[in-house]
Amino acid sequence: MGDRAMPKFAEKTLTRAGGKLTQIICDVSDGHAVREVFERFRPDRVVHAAVITAGDEREFREFERVVDVNVKGTANVLQSALNTLADKVIYVSSGSAYGNTLFAGAQLLEESPMVPDSLYSITKHASERICARFRHARNLNVTCVRLGSVFGPWERDTGVRDTLSLPMQILQRALCGEEIRLPAQEPKRDWIYSRDVARGLATVLEAPSLRHEVYNLGSGYKWCNVAADWSARLRAVAPGLRARATEAGEQPNVVFFGGRDRAMMGIYRLTSETGFKPRFDQKDALADYAAWVRENQDYFQFEQCGAT
Amino acid sequence: MGDRAMPKFAEKTLTRAGGKLTQIICDVSDGHAVREVFERFRPDRVVHAAVITAGDEREFREFERVVDVNVKGTANVLQSALNTLADKVIYVSSGSAYGNTLFAGAQLLEESPMVPDSLYSITKHASERICARFRHARNLNVTCVRLGSVFGPWERDTGVRDTLSLPMQILQRALCGEEIRLPAQEPKRDWIYSRDVARGLATVLEAPSLRHEVYNLGSGYKWCNVAADWSARLRAVAPGLRARATEAGEQPNVVFFGGRDRAMMGIYRLTSETGFKPRFDQKDALADYAAWVRENQDYFQFEQCGAT
Numbered sequence: 001m002g003d004r005a006m007p008k009f010a011e012k013t014l015t016r017a018g019g020k021l022t023q024i025i026c027d028v029s030d031g032h033a034v035r036e037v038f039e040r041f042r043p044d045r046v047v048h049a050a051v052i053t054a055g056d057e058r059e060f061r062e063f064e065r066v067v068d069v070n071v072k073g074t075a076n077v078l079q080s081a082l083n084t085l086a087d088k089v090i091y092v093s094s095g096s097a098y099g100n101t102l103f104a105g106a107q108l109l110e111e112s113p114m115v116p117d118s119l120y121s122i123t124k125h126a127s128e129r130i131c132a133r134f135r136h137a138r139n140l141n142v143t144c145v146r147l148g149s150v151f152g153p154w155e156r157d158t159g160v161r162d163t164l165s166l167p168m169q170i171l172q173r174a175l176c177g178e179e180i181r182l183p184a185q186e187p188k189r190d191w192i193y194s195r196d197v198a199r200g201l202a203t204v205l206e207a208p209s210l211r212h213e214v215y216n217l218g219s220g221y222k223w224c225n226v227a228a229d230w231s232a233r234l235r236a237v238a239p240g241l242r243a244r245a246t247e248a249g250e251q252p253n254v255v256f257f258g259g260r261d262r263a264m265m266g267i268y269r270l271t272s273e274t275g276f277k278p279r280f281d282q283k284d285a286l287a288d289y290a291a292w293v294r295e296n297q298d299y300f301q302f303e304q305c306g307a308t
Numbered sequence: 309m310g311d312r313a314m315p316k317f318a319e320k321t322l323t324r325a326g327g328k329l330t331q332i333i334c335d336v337s338d339g340h341a342v343r344e345v346f347e348r349f350r351p352d353r354v355v356h357a358a359v360i361t362a363g364d365e366r367e368f369r370e371f372e373r374v375v376d377v378n379v380k381g382t383a384n385v386l387q388s389a390l391n392t393l394a395d396k397v398i399y400v401s402s403g404s405a406y407g408n409t410l411f412a413g414a415q416l417l418e419e420s421p422m423v424p425d426s427l428y429s430i431t432k433h434a435s436e437r438i439c440a441r442f443r444h445a446r447n448l449n450v451t452c453v454r455l456g457s458v459f460g461p462w463e464r465d466t467g468v469r470d471t472l473s474l475p476m477q478i479l480q481r482a483l484c485g486e487e488i489r490l491p492a493q494e495p496k497r498d499w500i501y502s503r504d505v506a507r508g509l510a511t512v513l514e515a516p517s518l519r520h521e522v523y524n525l526g527s528g529y530k531w532c533n534v535a536a537d538w539s540a541r542l543r544a545v546a547p548g549l550r551a552r553a554t555e556a557g558e559q560p561n562v563v564f565f566g567g568r569d570r571a572m573m574g575i576y577r578l579t580s581e582t583g584f585k586p587r588f589d590q591k592d593a594l595a596d597y598a599a600w601v602r603e604n605q606d607y608f609q610f611e612q613c614g615a616t
Contacts, residue, residue, distance in 0.1 A: 031372065056445065063383045064339065071379065071434075075371045099437075113421050116437045117444075126379075126434045129407070129424045136425075137364065 009299045028073030038080035048077045049092035055162030059119035070123030078134045089142040091131045095265050097124040102262045109266050110214045148218030148265050152194025153292045163257040167230045174234050176305035180243040182227045183252040190264040192219040193285035196278040203276045216265040223282045233290040317607045336381030346388035353513055356385045357400035363470030367427035378431030386442045397450040399439045403573050405432040410570045417574050418522045456526030456573050460502025461600045475538045477562040482542050484613035488551040490535045491560040498572040500527040501593035504586040511584045524573040531590045541598040
């Protein structure tokens, strides 16, 4: 289960993109350690994404640890960014911060009411409010960006996200030669490709000025039958891949974080203020990801088969 | 600054009311300690009110401690109540959980949107959502009760509430013979007398069934000129009491938690479901409290004068 350090293969590939990459492994819930990292690097810009995406079982088992990382971690990063005079901070929030509202109505705007449900949701929402507090009481330039359902290159099991993305679960089973049992009805999601997420975050980070404190970042539309579509594309990489829909009484062996259909996050605010729009629709994203998987098979050597 | 143990005088008086009173001092953020207390007493009914009511300064200085007590503390109590099969738990929440909404509009209902602002507000809101989580995912019978601005008998400085109630601040200064400088404009509040709070909590605790998970508990109307009214009544206890409104450029020496006017919390839900209504209006509450102060002057021996 998971390793926090970036795999060597990823490190090599990312370094080839130019620039300088320094990897520090630091527990964000350790205020002293966070302070040291900030004092050493004095970053101008900070993207804070560290979190435990706890599932139902872990949230009660590791309640304190989840609060430490997800809530105190946010405050530690913001306080250190404040101390070392960072110009700009992004807090990577989540559609999950909406909580129950995610499952009501068709579209969510940033002002939609938030009714956090799971501990993950509660801690993401609390962190957003902590950002607002640092912004108003301490004048810290921090913006919250709520991500939709993300998938794409470099996803892997680090041990802090209990449910990986649907495409990644399918990929894991395909690489292990296991039959994939898909849910008969696939919950609808406004999936967003990780390359678009990266570009969206960069857009927010580089925007000379922003009129709001919170932005949704999704693809802006609901995708259809992602599991079947992705399974078909993966056959180019794993020719023996077997995927089928479950029959009556049978359990799927891939799951959706949060289960049911979710409302779509509207990205009108981000688009109208910054001109950002996603480049990858379902077809392009899945094709790009399949090509990436084919070209980067060494990355998946760490996958352990037979674990489940 | 403050002592956690109940003063002997209070203990004696409360014991005279009949029943059995056992005082255990326990840090709610210590999950192990909370578990031990619950396993020893196996309470049927639990009222969880432990919290740090941090002011603006303390919230940034003691961020981690506030999160530990206010968020983890709630989860520890709920988990222990679950383990020892408590019948009913009340989480004593606060109007502060509404956050910014408290300062918008005339009345707040339980469904009003919540936009937590300060760390205190954020942790109270997060705790309410943790209660909802334990209720839905673990079937724990827990009800949240949001208190308005409370004052009355037995208030004292325990060191965990940075701003005591307005009547208590005035009382402290009166007992120390200090001149009281009242704000020229008194922020409007739906104050509630502590005896009504106790009765309201008991009503919720004893209700055979409740239709909702959250109830407002306030007096249901806004009080006027509480500071001047209370100062006048206190003269019966402290004849030398001097109180006056501040002049231009002068700072008052009593303060309001949260500053500005607050919206009134509607108590229609509690009243319609349980028949509860407050017994004390402004006049009766202040008269009762003044009489109580007169009869219980020994209680105030612990007040330290000259500290501010």
